[in-house]
Amino acid sequence: xxxxxxxxxxxxxxxxxxxxxxxxxxxxxxxxxxxxxxxxxxxxxxxxxxxxxxxxxxxxxxxxxxxxxxxxxxxxxxxxxxxxxxxxxxxxxxxxxxxxxxxxxxxxxxxxxxxxxxxxxxxxxxxxxxxxxxxxxxxxxxxxxxxxxxxxxxxxxxxxxxxxxxxxxxxxxxxxxxxxxxxxxxxxxxxxxxxxxxxxxxxxxxxxxxxxxxxxxx
Amino acid sequence: xxxxxxxxxxxxxxxxxxxxxxxxxxxxxxxxxxxxxxxxxxxxxxxxxxxxxxxxxxxxxxxxxxxxxxxxxxxxxxxxxxxxxxxxxxxxxxxxxxxxxxxxxxxxxxxxxxxxxxxxxxxxxxxxxxxxxxxxxxxxxxxxxxxxxxxxxxxxxxxxxxxxxxxxxxxxxxxxxxxxxxxxxxxxxxxxxxxxxxxxxxxxxxxxxxxxxxxxxxxxxxxxxxxxxxxxxxxxxxxxxxxxxxxxxxxxxxxxxxxxxxxxxxxxxxxxxxxxxxxxxxxxxxxxxxxxxxxxxxxxxxxxxxxxxxxxxxxxxxxxxxxxxxxxxxxxxxxxxxxxxxxxxxxxxxxxxxxxxxxxxxxxxxxxxxxxxxxxxxxxxxxxxxxxxxxxxxxxxxxxxxxxxxxxxxxxxxxxxxxxxxxxxxxxxxxxxxxxxxxxxxxxxxxxxxxxxxxxxxxxxxxxxxxxxxxxxxxxxxxxxxxxxxxxxxxxxxxxxxxxxxxxxxxxxxxxxxxxxxxxxxxxxxxxxxxxxxxxxxxx
Numbered sequence: 001x002x003x004x005x006x007x008x009x010x011x012x013x014x015x016x017x018x019x020x021x022x023x024x025x026x027x028x029x030x031x032x033x034x035x036x037x038x039x040x041x042x043x044x045x046x047x048x049x050x051x052x053x054x055x056x057x058x059x060x061x062x063x064x065x066x067x068x069x070x071x072x073x074x075x076x077x078x079x080x081x082x083x084x085x086x087x088x089x090x091x092x093x094x095x096x097x098x099x100x101x102x103x104x105x106x107x108x109x110x111x112x113x114x115x116x117x118x119x120x121x122x123x124x125x126x127x128x129x130x131x132x133x134x135x136x137x138x139x140x141x142x143x144x145x146x147x148x149x150x151x152x153x154x155x156x157x158x159x160x161x162x163x164x165x166x167x168x169x170x171x172x173x174x175x176x177x178x179x180x181x182x183x184x185x186x187x188x189x190x191x192x193x194x195x196x197x198x199x200x201x202x203x204x205x206x207x208x209x210x211x212x213x214x215x216x217x218x
Numbered sequence: 219x220x221x222x223x224x225x226x227x228x229x230x231x232x233x234x235x236x237x238x239x240x241x242x243x244x245x246x247x248x249x250x251x252x253x254x255x256x257x258x259x260x261x262x263x264x265x266x267x268x269x270x271x272x273x274x275x276x277x278x279x280x281x282x283x284x285x286x287x288x289x290x291x292x293x294x295x296x297x298x299x300x301x302x303x304x305x306x307x308x309x310x311x312x313x314x315x316x317x318x319x320x321x322x323x324x325x326x327x328x329x330x331x332x333x334x335x336x337x338x339x340x341x342x343x344x345x346x347x348x349x350x351x352x353x354x355x356x357x358x359x360x361x362x363x364x365x366x367x368x369x370x371x372x373x374x375x376x377x378x379x380x381x382x383x384x385x386x387x388x389x390x391x392x393x394x395x396x397x398x399x400x401x402x403x404x405x406x407x408x409x410x411x412x413x414x415x416x417x418x419x420x421x422x423x424x425x426x427x428x429x430x431x432x433x434x435x436x437x438x439x440x441x442x443x444x445x446x447x448x449x450x451x452x453x454x455x456x457x458x459x460x461x462x463x464x465x466x467x468x469x470x471x472x473x474x475x476x477x478x479x480x481x482x483x484x485x486x487x488x489x490x491x492x493x494x495x496x497x498x499x500x501x502x503x504x505x506x507x508x509x510x511x512x513x514x515x516x517x518x519x520x521x522x523x524x525x526x527x528x529x530x531x532x533x534x535x536x537x538x539x540x541x542x543x544x545x546x547x548x549x550x551x552x553x554x555x556x557x558x559x560x561x562x563x564x565x566x567x568x569x570x571x572x573x574x575x576x577x578x579x580x581x582x583x584x585x586x587x588x589x590x591x592x593x594x595x596x597x598x599x600x601x602x603x604x605x606x607x608x609x610x611x612x613x614x615x616x617x618x619x620x621x622x623x624x625x626x627x628x629x630x631x632x633x634x635x636x637x638x639x640x641x642x643x644x645x646x647x648x649x650x651x652x653x654x655x656x657x658x659x660x661x662x663x664x665x666x667x668x669x670x671x672x673x674x675x676x677x678x679x680x681x682x683x684x685x686x687x688x689x690x691x692x693x694x695x696x697x698x699x700x701x702x703x704x705x706x707x708x709x710x711x712x713x714x715x716x717x718x719x720x721x722x723x724x725x726x727x728x729x730x731x732x733x734x735x736x737x738x739x740x741x742x743x744x745x746x747x748x749x750x751x752x753x754x755x756x757x758x
Contacts, residue, residue: 006579009646010698012528013742019648022720022739026676086679090723125682162683163672167724174724182724189679 023181027082030202031094032136032156033211034077076101076212079140079156082180083199089157089188091140092179096212098151100179105146106172109185111164113139113152118164118186128189131160136201140164140186143175157198159190221267224389225260231497233381234331236338239263240403241385243396249403250410253342271391332497333377334404335440336504337370341411346507350412351419353510354434357560357593361514363423364416365430366409369437371505372478373446375401377498379482383490384497437509442502447473453493454481517559517592518629520753521606521621522582523547523568528575528742530615533566535574543574550616551609552587558597558605561589569632569750570641570711573743580642580747581755582619586632597623620756631752640691642747643715645705646698649736657734658695658703664733666691672725674717688713702741705730716740 078094093099099106111118116132118141123131134140134155141164143151164186168174175183190198203211221242228238235256239249242263251259330336340346354364382397396403406426413424416434440446450473451458461472468474525532525547534549535542548566556564568585572578597605599622606621667690673681689710697703709715714726719740721729730738 006526006577009577009644009704009742009744010702012577013646015702015741019650019739019741022723084675084679086676088675088679090675123683126680128683162678165724182721184723187675187678192679 021181023082026084027090028085029180029205030081030083030156030199031205031208032079032081032154032202033208034137034154077151077153078208079154080180081156081199081202082184087190087192087198088162089159089190089198090184091153091155091157091186091188092184093143093151093153093175094208095179098149099143099145099176104149104176106143106175107146108144109168109172109175110142110144111140111169113142115139118161119166121161121164123160123162128160128162131162131189134159134161134188143172153185155186155188156202157188157190159188159198162187162189221264221271224267224385224392225264227385227388228381231381231384232329232332232500234334234336234338235260236407237331237333237404240396240400240407241381242267243393245396245399245403247410249407267392270393330501330504332500333374333381334505335371335374335377335501337374337404337408337438338411339504340507341408342415347412347415347419349507350434350436350510351416354416354420354422354512356512359432359512359514359593360596361422361432363425363430364420364432364434364512365425365427366413367433367435367513368405368409369435370401370405371438371440371443372473372475373440373443374505375475376446376450376478376482378404380490380494380498383487386487387491431515432512433514434512435510436507437511438505439508440501440503440505444471444473446498447478449494450478450481453485453489457481512591514591514595516626517561517589517595518586518624518626519555519559519589519602519621520584520586520624520629520632522584522619522748522753523551523578524580524582524617524619525572525576525578525615526617527615528577531574532568532571545615547616550613551618554609554612555587555605556589558594558601559589560593562591564589567632569639569748572745573716575742577744578748579744582617583745583748584632584750584752586624586629588629595623620753622753622756624753628752632750639711639749640708641711641713641745641749642706642708644744644746645707645715645719645740646742647695647703647705647719647730648701648739648741649703649734650701650739651737652700653703653734653736655697655700655703657736658697661693661695661705661733664690664693667693667728669713669718669729670727671714671717672722674714674722675725676714676717676722686712688718690718706746708747715743 076094076096076098078097080092080094082090082092084090095101098104116139118132121132123129135158136154136156138155140153140155143153145151165174165184168183168185175185177183225238225242228241233241235253236249239256239259242260243266244259244263248255248259248262331338378400382394382400385392386394386397409424409426413426416422417424447458457477458472461468461477529543530545530547530550531543532547534546552564552566565588566585567588568583570583572583602621602623606618609616609618609621669688669690670685671688672685673683690713691708691710693705693707695703695705705719707715709718714722717726717729719730719738721727721731721738
């Protein structure tokens with residue numbers, strides 16, 4: 001038998017110290033900006049109905065951000081969707097979310113969103129039977145901060161709720177310590193056969209940054 | 219009433235000599251005697267039938283005034299006018315699929331037996347024998363002996379049944395014990411007629427035993443099979459009618475073997491007579507061979523493999539129909555082994571598996587390959603060693619050791635050990651912010667650490683969500699520099715090591731990060747040992 005000199009483990013990989021983090025290795029960031037359809041419907045019904053294609057939806061979301069009542073900076077209550085290479089979606093809050101930008105102290109994260117208690121979610125088997133179903137506007141949780149402000153986080157993606165991050169109940173500040181890693185809010189499994197449909201209505205990091213920049217500078 | 223009447227009746231309705239013998243109850247090897255010997259055999263069978271009748275009805279005979287002597291005189295008178303038509307055996311034509319050929323030569327046939335549909339006419343045709351022996355030689359399988367397997371058209375069963383119904387009606391005294399094993403006898407007779415002829419052509423021994431590892435399967439069909447079966451529609455109305463309404467479920471035809479057998483069993487002879495009072499019609503064509511394929515017990519090879527690449531999956535990696543990575547461990551060596559084994563297909567399995575970017579070092583990971591319908595099974599230990607060598611020189615991504623042929627009954631060892639055996643790993647870990655090497659010493663003091671692992675995100679899309687307790691038996695770490703350290707660990711099989719190191723976003727608890735109080739990540743992983751003592755090790 002031919003003998004191989006097995007190289008030592010540290011000789012087999014590139015040892016650069018910029019080694020990407022777990023979240024960077026496996027996940028791609030996307031953002032969900034609620035279209036504020038309901039508010040807009042009151043104002044300009046015709047505009048909404050013509051907004052069918054992706055392009056116009058994105059334009060619309062830009063509008064909605066811009067003309068939000070609360071004023072620009074404080075209204076970025078957007079969901080960050082971290083999409084795993086296996087299509088699983090991790091939900092969190094955007095880095096422009098008022099909780100993050102306002103350096104707020106999170107005092108409570110409640111998964112009881114009124115109509116549903118997300119903690120009651122139970123899945124079984126490979127096909128995750130029995131899961132609560134999420135639409136883009138389904139509420140994931142309600143975050144309460146020390147200044148008594150409350151924020152409802154919307155799912156942004158369609159799919160089955162696999163689990164919520166129960167560690168946030170005992171340690172709500174995990175969310176702000178590590179929003180896009182250990183502080184994730186929930187895991188959603190979009191329908192796997194649907195290709196990239198789950199992501200197609202979300203904004204990429206670049207699109208999202210552009211959107212934010214245009215709002216801030218206007 | 220005598221055996222001769224039965225024989226005459228069967229001949230008149232169009233049965234061939236061998237079939238007549240089976241009906242008469244002959245079960246010895248005269249059934250596969252030469253064509254010339256059959257007349258004598260029928261004569262013998264008739265006589266023995268008469269003797270049986272004599273003893274069983276001796277009391278009747280005493281009561282009646284008929285003397286047996288007078289009976290036998292009558293018989294000899296009849297002897298002259300009873301002639302079984304000749305059913306050509308040697309010159310008949312058999313063809314697997316050439317229907318055109320069939321039709322053109324059909325006229326040559328004097329007659330086709332109404333019960334075996336000419337099956338016995340095929341058995342001595344040199345073209346048929348050649349065809350079967352050619353099919354048996356495909357791939358040149360290294361077997362010394364062979365058995366024959368045989369599939370008959372359903373209509374043959376039905377035809378035999380119809381003739382028996384008529385025989386029992388005409389000759390109620392006939393012993394009907396032959397009725398049950400008629401088809402079996404017919405198959406055996408055919409095999410025994412064909413087997414020895416194949417022996418001569420192939421230099422392999424024909425065996426009739428049940429558990430032979432090499433079987434030559436002969437599938438036959440009859441062109442008017444479905445037409446023949448149509449009488450069952452009137453007999454058991456709904457069953458086949460309903461089946462026709464589900465064309466997808468019964469795509470292979472509504473008259474399956476089981477259904478026809480069951481239908482026949484259910485119906486009484488009387489019902490059968492009402493529906494088909496006449497003997498089955500003469501077949502339009504001879505039964506034809508539709509498929510010839512040999513099958514053989516699988517060959518199992520076991521061994522251990524090493525994997526030295528971080529870009530090689532264990533098995534072909536296909537995501538949504540698209541292939542990822544060029545090759546796989548499985549393909550790299552199974553393809554080479556199969557060039558020698560020449561099997562129709564193979565199935566690779568192993569004691570656990572490693573990720574595409576994980577090396578498998580040490581003694582390697584035990585595996586088994588099942589070769590399906592192999593041509594070459596007789597390999598000496600030296601030849602197997604050569605085979606292993608040829609794999610090992612072919613690639614520097616993988617290496618094999620302990621390659622050997624194993625018994626099917628030992629293969630369970632592989633999967634048995636999969637969950638309970640321990641595995642040893644080496645993980646290269648990084649602390650991006652730097653760390654104090656003194657922290658590492660605490661790890662070697664932690665023994666039998668139980669961790670709770672939620673199904674890793676990596677596989678959660680295709681596995682159930684669960685929290686599994688796993689045991690880290692032992693750990694030890696050695697620093698590489700201020701940022702990197704090597705973590706050696708032995709764990710219970712099924713532990714996800716990468717997730718234990720980086721924590722999988724907190725979904726594995728505890729993890730290396732919260733044990734050390736640092737943000738720890740994994741850069742590379744090697745399997746260093748899979749502790750399974752099967753297959754036996756070779757000292758190479």
